[in-house]
Amino acid sequence: xxxxxxxxxxxxxxxxxxxxxxxxxxxxxxxxxxxxxxxxxxxxxxxxxxxxxxxxxxxxxxxxxxxxxxxxxxxxxxxxxxxxxxxxxxxxxxxxxxxxxxxxxxxxxxxxxxxxxxxxxxxxxxxxxxxxxxxxxxxxxxxxxxxxxxxxxxxxxxxxxxxxxxxxxxxxxxxxxxxxxxxxxxxxxxxxxxxxxxxxxxxxxxxxxxxxxxxxxxxxxxxxxxxxxxxxxxxxxxxxxxxxxxxxxxxxxxxxxxxxxxxxxxxxxxxxxxxxxxxxxxxxxxxxxxxxxxxxxxxxxxxxxxxxxxxxxxxxxxxxxxxxxxxxxxxxxxxxxxxxxxxxxxxxxxxxxxxxxxxxxxxxxxxxxxxxxxxxxxxxxxxxxxxxxxxxxxxxxxxxxxxxxxxxxxxxxxxxxxxxxxxxxxxxxxxxxxxxxxxxxxxxxxxxxxxxxxxxxxxxxxxxxxxxxxxxxxxxxxxxxxxxxxxxxxxxxxxxxxxxxxxxxxxxxxxxxxxxxxxxxxxxxxxxxxxxxxxxxxxxxxxxxxxxxxxxxxxxxxxxxxxxxxxxxx
Amino acid sequence: xxxxxxxxxxxxxxxxxxxxxxxxxxxxxxxxxxxxxxxxxxxxxxxxxxxxxxxxxxxxxxxxxxxxxxxxxxxxxxxxxxxxxxxxxxxxxxxxxxxxxxxxxxxxxxxxxxxxxxxxxxxxxxxxxxxxxxxxxxxxxxxxxxxxxxxxxxxxxxxxxxxxxxxxxxxxxxxxxxxxxxxxxxxxxxxxxxxxxxxxxxxxxxxxxxxxxxxxxxxxxxxxx
Numbered sequence: 001x002x003x004x005x006x007x008x009x010x011x012x013x014x015x016x017x018x019x020x021x022x023x024x025x026x027x028x029x030x031x032x033x034x035x036x037x038x039x040x041x042x043x044x045x046x047x048x049x050x051x052x053x054x055x056x057x058x059x060x061x062x063x064x065x066x067x068x069x070x071x072x073x074x075x076x077x078x079x080x081x082x083x084x085x086x087x088x089x090x091x092x093x094x095x096x097x098x099x100x101x102x103x104x105x106x107x108x109x110x111x112x113x114x115x116x117x118x119x120x121x122x123x124x125x126x127x128x129x130x131x132x133x134x135x136x137x138x139x140x141x142x143x144x145x146x147x148x149x150x151x152x153x154x155x156x157x158x159x160x161x162x163x164x165x166x167x168x169x170x171x172x173x174x175x176x177x178x179x180x181x182x183x184x185x186x187x188x189x190x191x192x193x194x195x196x197x198x199x200x201x202x203x204x205x206x207x208x209x210x211x212x213x214x215x216x217x218x219x220x221x222x223x224x225x226x227x228x229x230x231x232x233x234x235x236x237x238x239x240x241x242x243x244x245x246x247x248x249x250x251x252x253x254x255x256x257x258x259x260x261x262x263x264x265x266x267x268x269x270x271x272x273x274x275x276x277x278x279x280x281x282x283x284x285x286x287x288x289x290x291x292x293x294x295x296x297x298x299x300x301x302x303x304x305x306x307x308x309x310x311x312x313x314x315x316x317x318x319x320x321x322x323x324x325x326x327x328x329x330x331x332x333x334x335x336x337x338x339x340x341x342x343x344x345x346x347x348x349x350x351x352x353x354x355x356x357x358x359x360x361x362x363x364x365x366x367x368x369x370x371x372x373x374x375x376x377x378x379x380x381x382x383x384x385x386x387x388x389x390x391x392x393x394x395x396x397x398x399x400x401x402x403x404x405x406x407x408x409x410x411x412x413x414x415x416x417x418x419x420x421x422x423x424x425x426x427x428x429x430x431x432x433x434x435x436x437x438x439x440x441x442x443x444x445x446x447x448x449x450x451x452x453x454x455x456x457x458x459x460x461x462x463x464x465x466x467x468x469x470x471x472x473x474x475x476x477x478x479x480x481x482x483x484x485x486x487x488x489x490x491x492x493x494x495x496x497x498x499x500x501x502x503x504x505x506x507x508x509x510x511x512x513x514x515x516x517x518x519x520x521x522x523x524x525x526x527x528x529x530x531x532x533x534x535x536x537x538x539x540x541x542x543x544x545x546x547x548x549x550x551x552x553x554x555x556x557x558x559x560x561x562x563x564x565x566x567x568x569x570x
Numbered sequence: 571x572x573x574x575x576x577x578x579x580x581x582x583x584x585x586x587x588x589x590x591x592x593x594x595x596x597x598x599x600x601x602x603x604x605x606x607x608x609x610x611x612x613x614x615x616x617x618x619x620x621x622x623x624x625x626x627x628x629x630x631x632x633x634x635x636x637x638x639x640x641x642x643x644x645x646x647x648x649x650x651x652x653x654x655x656x657x658x659x660x661x662x663x664x665x666x667x668x669x670x671x672x673x674x675x676x677x678x679x680x681x682x683x684x685x686x687x688x689x690x691x692x693x694x695x696x697x698x699x700x701x702x703x704x705x706x707x708x709x710x711x712x713x714x715x716x717x718x719x720x721x722x723x724x725x726x727x728x729x730x731x732x733x734x735x736x737x738x739x740x741x742x743x744x745x746x747x748x749x750x751x752x753x754x755x756x757x758x759x760x761x762x763x764x765x766x767x768x769x770x771x772x773x774x775x776x777x778x779x780x781x782x783x784x785x786x787x788x789x790x791x792x793x794x795x
Binding site: 385388393396410412514518 | 601603604645646647648650651654655717
């Protein structure tokens, strides 16, 4: 009997001895990929880590990352006292910045890397949804262009560029694994070069408006009036300082708005997806000179098993929604049946390794989407209910007092229409009114105990109002994904490259969502992400023997690498 | 003497636990997603309780179908999570130690221990994890479509007169010597189950079974803990 389909490829053998330049190594995906590859493929050639900073500062920054992040726990445990030797043989930290020409590298180092590097894995990028458009442009677009330049000038390197599935923008239905280069999601004809020019014009116009003397005069008058209201008489220097700060803040806000507005006009939900799409288009336009593949993860979430179950960090998409489901707020704006395309970070890193191998073997497609909606659909209403059930489980045992254990645990969040009467905006307004009444509306002749109580409640309510405002902003950002659009991202290109090693097998269809969400993801975000939302200190890792990057870098001869493999494999 | 293996069959409700499917149904109905749904389904469960009581001694199959109607449109995720909660918070308190002791002795005597329950698999599978003497568990299964319960039970429905037929089939499949086997049950419709084995025992029997057990001269056991 004959079997059809491609033959499995050994990820380990393909990556053995290969030199990789990694950007964005301090990010969520970059760190997990680095740790995963070093852990599973010790025979890798050299991984150059491009980090922002200068001189020894970069090295120390990398050491701090490796020593404090739990991602590197499996590596520390596997190599224990020999971690410094192990890492120094395989990793070289390079000072640079993707947003700068020549990646901001020292010319000698760049020249060496242009010869040595087989593959650039570009994980760098600004993942804030609505940042200052200048920063997004520099990092997401400029970064891709500069990395493209590096590839074009290199001896033989290929580029694996990490993008996002959501470059698809405001659209419904099945999203194929292709790059659309001539139009925006809403059908507006576009060329990436032309759009880049337009964006620079917009930025220049915003800057000019902010630098306009009339703007400064208005701000100055405003500052003087406010100081006078508070009984202060501002001297010239103080007023000038305040105006400068206000102008800077105003400019950032205007730049964020300009980016969002432009993105929305063209059919993208935010600056992040818009700039990521532009980057893809610019790279696609150079496809004849730059061998590259665009890798588009969907919503990257907690790890299933590497570095360990539940590892997560940062303010990712489902985190705030999950957090919200554990509060008194019940109506999560989401359309039942819409997908929230979640994919565990270790699945993403396995897929990255597979595509890296495909690129190195010259077998890669132009685009790889990496999500679950096409292969293991998870609707947002199910996710909302699972989140509520996860909180229920947690609060029953660990709730603060009877109110949380008995009532809040049963206060299930539901997927609801954003216009629901108990939506977050209405609740915030109501709480604001209560707070104002308690502060200013109570009769003057009331017992002092009642006054104190009212002041306390008012303060608590004000804090609640502030939190609700933040939640409202987050929900607004996520609305395109949770409510407005029904998208399924094709995720099939990767099947053309089956991995030989089970630890690199990409199989989102095997994820059992209930146990993933309840037993892996929720405990993960509760431990690793919620402290960040609540301004609590982050839990840092402390290895028994701290890692130090040995100086100068020790290049591993092939024999040593093989020995290390045996050591590591045991 | 026959070399065939023997078994001890236990009906969970009334013998091993003092709580029945109606309590489970009410618990689930009261924990539905959304206040309106909770009120509606709890009301439905409450209304079906007398009917279940009425049918319990005669057509227990129909009684079970009625009791499980309030699971309709409930997601499998919610049923699984609430089942954990029900077992840990409610059912654990309702376990009859005397019944567990019977099970322990049966196991010690070398019988295969088989538990039959009207409860749904989501609940009983978790209970089974705690009852280490159980070799086999047979219970009811909810029908699901697109991740939601339809409110129907899959056939065969455990709890009715089909228990006797099921037991004969089980004995044939596992080559069990029924004449040397034991059965413990407490409801009228368990008559066929009890009469199929050589050593039947009525435990905490209802009116119908108590009367029948006395007439058949079967041993009777009553315990509350």
